[in-house]
Amino acid sequence: METIATIIIEKLVFPNEEKPALKNINFEIKRGDFIVITGGVASGKSILLHSITGAIPHYHNAELTGKITILGQDIKDVHLNHMSDYVGYMMQEPHNQIISLDVYEDVAFGLGNLGIPCEQTEQIVNNTLKFVGLDGYENRQTASLSGGQAQRVVLAGVLALNAPILILDQPTAELDPQGRLEIYKRLSQLNKHQNLTIVLVMDRIEEVLSYANRVFYLKDGEIIKEYLPEDYYNDQVLLQKRRLKYAADAAIANSSPKESIAKIINVSYRYRNNLIGCEDIHLEVYKGDFISIIGLNGSGKSTLAKLLIGLLKPCKGEIKLFGKLLNRENLTKIRTQIGFLFQNPDHQIFASTLEEEVGFSLKLRGEREAVIDQKIDECLEFVGLLDYKKMHPQRLSRGQRQLLALASILAGDPEFIIADEPTSGLDENQGFMIMNKLFDLSQKGKTILCITHDLTLAKAYSNRLVALNNHRLQFDISIKDLPEYNEALKEIGLNFQDIALFRGGWDGSF
Known part of the structure; x- marks a missing residue:
């Protein structure tokens, strides 16, 4: 397969820090790869993605010793506002990436910056929202979205830009199990049928392993092992059983x-836009x-x-906590x-x-x-x-x-x-x-x-x-x-x- 990115990071050090955040990183990304990166908390997963996308050093100040090239370009020479020509980047926190009041405008934002005509923008927005499972959400207020829905909106905005490499940081962390499987399946379709290259960070990766072709495990800022997906699964499933x-x-x-701690009696709630939050809930919680x-x-x-x-x-009903009516x-x-x-x-x-x-x-x-x-x-x-x-x-x-x-x-x-x-x-x-x-x-x-x-x-x-x-x-x-x-x-x-x-x-x- 064609090599489309080379990542060489001898070390990456943040100001006033002695210990490198990343070190001894050396790998190539091939066109059509579906790479999953995993590892423990603070192992350097997100920092590695920041480096690949150019956020380090163009936005986050850090000294990077090495060289990162994407599609033949050294990212040090590519302005951050032009990186969307090379990579589509979904950050870990969806609400940090949502910038508009409603879903349609948020997904259309990047297309507008690229000067895409309105008619074409509308078609792309509708198609990407349908692809991520949010068909009909165009006019929904972004503030009313659940965490999982917000993740889907951000993913739609990234996909709309049609970059050749997709960089995703915990893209399904706030999705329910069915939603995670749907998103992985749809990303796999793009990977297989459109040869889209995907680099994805997840803490728990069993559900996505079936679609990946490479797995990197990070520890203390270093890739300590590259797995075949089936080998990683065989190692981890035994550990999980223990x-x-x-x-x-x-x-x-x-x-x-x-002993009753909380009692929810016929409780309903609607948000200001008349969207239902919950309806007719009866629940008792015991000590x-x-x-x-x-x-x-x-x-x-x-x-x-x-x-x-x-x-x-509550719009209706009442809640008792520790035997007292909540008011x-x-x-x-x-x-x-x-x-x-x-x-x-x-x-x-x-x-x-x-x-x-x-x-x-x-x-x-x-x-x-x-x-x-x-x-x-x-x-x-x-x-x-x-x-x-x-x-x-x-x-x-x-x-x-x-x-x-x-x-x-x-x-x-x-x-x-x-x-x-x-x-x-x-x-x-x-x-x-x-x-x-x-x-x-x-x-x-x-x-x-x-x-x-x-x-x-x-x-x-x-x-x-x-x-x-x-x-x-x-x-x-x-x-x-x-x-x-x-x-x-x-x-x-x-x-x-x-x-x-x-x-x-x-x-x-x-």
Whole structure:
């Protein structure tokens, strides 16, 4: 195959840093490649993509020793605003890449900059939105999109530019399982039928392996191994089975608690544009529960979580927390008993250092300095970030910022923890670590409500599964009864059956 890019990075060092963020990187990208890059938190995956796209050094200041060429051009000689001629780049955070108020204008933005005629632009926008599964969303306000829908909009905008190389950073991290498989299948179609070259970063890659032809594993800024997809799968599936043994035993051991913590009674919510958030929800949460809220993107999961902590007010129905009706008068007091982990950690991180972030709520409560210092260290050690306590949070990776947000929540010792996609942006090791810790907390009497698209983790750790479909509560299932509901869940896009990626031998397809 024709070589269309050469990446040689002897080392890449950021200002005031001694340790290279990347080192000893040397590989070629062939036309028609479908490369998947994976690795642990802060292993350098996103930085490598920044380097390939020219964001480093043209935007992010760093000293790069080496040479990166794309289609014969040294990217140092290509202005950043011309890189779209070479690569289409989808960043890790979809809301950082959305710049318009409605979906149509956002997808059309790049085409307008290229001077594409309006009639042609309309056709391209409609086609790309249909391709990513958002047909009919042209007039939808971008602020009302779920995380998964926002990812699809950004992908549509990137695809519309028709660059020869597609660079994607965690493109399905916020999608439900059905959505992830749809996007991977459609990207594979572009790869196979249009010879589009794809370089994709994902923390958890089992679902995309069937479409890839190369897998790179990064550790400490270095590609330590290149796998064939089937070899990576064979290595990782055995490791995953060992990890899940503890989780499965833990879920079975979880008792059925009966003390009511939260009660949602006939609750409905509509957004200002009259879009339904959730409708006629009845749900009771008991002390010590580990409940996983599951459902496709846009089914109402995050809306339900925001209603529970008073960020949204029901249009109909009522919510009781700790036996008290949630209202304006007692909202502040009730919130001291609840920890909420947002889907995007940057929505709740604001301090200048990790220790300031974790200690903020403790200082508000008037805790003694010695108690604050001890609690900060305990919480940061709990999530594996103690060595970074003096660092600015924005220097952390997305996954590390997720861990920081969790540490700041735990500092307040909440009785009820609501976690919206707590493993988003984490590698498998970190994901299992977080879920193990949350489960340990539930065993100590804490109550966990976890919104997740990871059905494997939901099945392994929960004592109850609550499935939303079309904004309504469809099923409330005890984990021991899950086999009876497998077919019914599959009908609403939630398939708990194991996906045999390589059944029948490796043929590169399902």
